[in-house]
Amino acid sequence: MAENIASTAAPAVIELRGVGKIFRTASQSDRAVLEGVDLTLREGEIVAMLGKSGSGKSTLLRIMAGLVGADRGEVDFRGERLAGTAEGIAMVFQSFALFPWLTVQQNVELGLEAQGVPRAERERRAEAAIDMIGLAGFNSALPRELSGGMRQRVGIARALVTEPDLLLMDEAFSALDVLTGETLRDEMLALWESGRANIRSILIVSHNIEEAVMMADRIVILSSDPGRIRAEVPVALPRPRNRDSAQVRALVDEIYALMTAPAAEARLPAQAPARQIAYRLPDADISQMEAILDLLCEAPFNCRADLPHLADEAGLTDDELLPACEALQLVQLVSIERGDIAATGAGRAWYAAGPQQRKVMFGQQLLGNVALAAHIRRELVASEAGEIREEQVLHELERFLKPAEAERVLSVAIGWGRYGEIYEYRYNSGMLTLPEEELPEAP
Template structure:
């Protein structure tokens, strides 16, 4: 055993049963280590199993396959040396701040006097001295998350797991709390030996982490690792930091081999997946790229700032623009293709025609729907068989979302029409025989 190894995952896999009883593989062959003295950030798109992986490390759910160990001991249940901070704060509204913080200590059987002393100390450390008697409803979002962090730290954990801990906060509050946590870590005011952060915010990961692990999706597996040697505190406008952010954006937007293999045996269904974005956002982002200050080529971090949207909201739109052939992703930049420029300059009718053409060329689900409509005698088709087909490899709610995206895109591109009352698709009037 490596002396300073805290968490060790070897070939970990996890599946869940969907409502239809079918097993869905969430994580597969995940290898990961967390060592003493490091902060690691875990990035990945929706479906990469980031939060599931954290819960496996905390012992809240078991892995189906592989080895999961804390300090070389197999994890079979909740681990005393591991604490977790949640995105949703997860405070009990009927308990005071002090009582919420003391909960973990009470579960460990710590005497009341010691609980109170330790809770007072950590509340002062985290900037909440004097708020012990307040109820959660009296606190701001940032203060509620401070309570969540205090509740985790009061148990003196070896490892702190942070699941989107800053994402529910406004930008300034999240940045302040993030910096306060880094100060506690750098000044060794907390006993924690390692921190693992799950995030969708690339800037946050680059500013905090010593290593960034990027997961691919469906199922989640480690795609790549980026080591960061820059000292903290880091300045977001520094050349080295911006270069790192560009590198991570490039890796996040690059399609992984198994994600791109839609024509390979047993993976053909992947071609039916669609990014979760709508036409209005696709066009709004395309317009932003085309116009000043970007003029056809945008730095992704800067574009996110200009759009005032999170990376998680924008990634599906970048994917859609790339999928439809309107843009190319290159090393943290997004560049309009000649077709994308033509689309930007076109009148509305031509835009819809171009969108429809690209949809049929590049989106297998849309072409599948159109082909089936053309062979139907009445040019009409119920959505139910399409849902059933998608549910062969997607969860029911994801299948429904994918079909809704395909319907919206297809209607806009005038590839087919849809009747919301009957749930039926049909050929556009001009296309009917």
């Protein structure tokens, strides 16, 4: 694999044309998870896929693996329609997905056993894959006796032993500590470059922007609700790549800029269509948002920073930084443009304020900019007792979101609203209420 950019003339390994996936909401209406996805992976390329929560990355990966069927469009693998799982496609999961009662050798042999490979050949090929991935001598170990990095090596060996044309990696390094993840990533790239693994193409789903830039020949970025390909960025750099080089840093900046485009659909609550309340609020903790804005407004940044630099200074992963930055942008305490983040006038005022005033200001920003928070507040004000059941809001959200996602979104909105003191939540009864001082007096 000396050449790291697949030619457009290279044979296609898998082709997706107009792929869509829908699910039926509680109100019996259909909601698109994926819509109109066109994607081709060719021999000799590694493609990374990025996108925030709700973009359908994992769903798309499972469609490509044949684990889930597409509701619209076509998927061709090696020129033939993909119908269910296929030999030649292997997948590595974030959670390792090992059978705890089987040894390393037995776990690695599973895929070959499913293909009907004779026992002697299974054993030989599994031993070779275990050795190739750096686990020689651990064949008889059980998963509980291995570290996280070693368990993921077993998962990779189980995928590689089938010599797949297409290897799908779903957040394969994200459950590992940084050093272990980087080591395993570098070893995977070395195997790819050497050609020892006989893989034709790799698709990596990741939340780590730098990882994508360091590994991929092409980066695909999905939008959300529904998931569509919003951008493709070629990475025309030879491997191995130096993460500190100007070219790599420029690409990281470019991807940050694409990943942090303003989420305007969550705003304008007064004029918003009903589904706007179901915007997928990011999983951002208030304390983390405070820490990021404080760091941004202090020296050396002085209210403006390059996002990758801010991430390094804060010691946060992309998976931690980007949701918090999206949340700060939603409430207009920061603006983000071309990979740079800056405190807005409201953000500067918030930074200078005391703890109680910060809460008041945050509540005002919520009401002016986040549709769900404003909707809850309006419903509470309109109610006779100044309270509503959380099930009422969940029912509205479930018109557009799966139940688990509706619960997550409401939980985020409750946390933000309580901090901003625009409403309260009683955990014992599941009631949303106006702040105590605003509740109507009992008759």
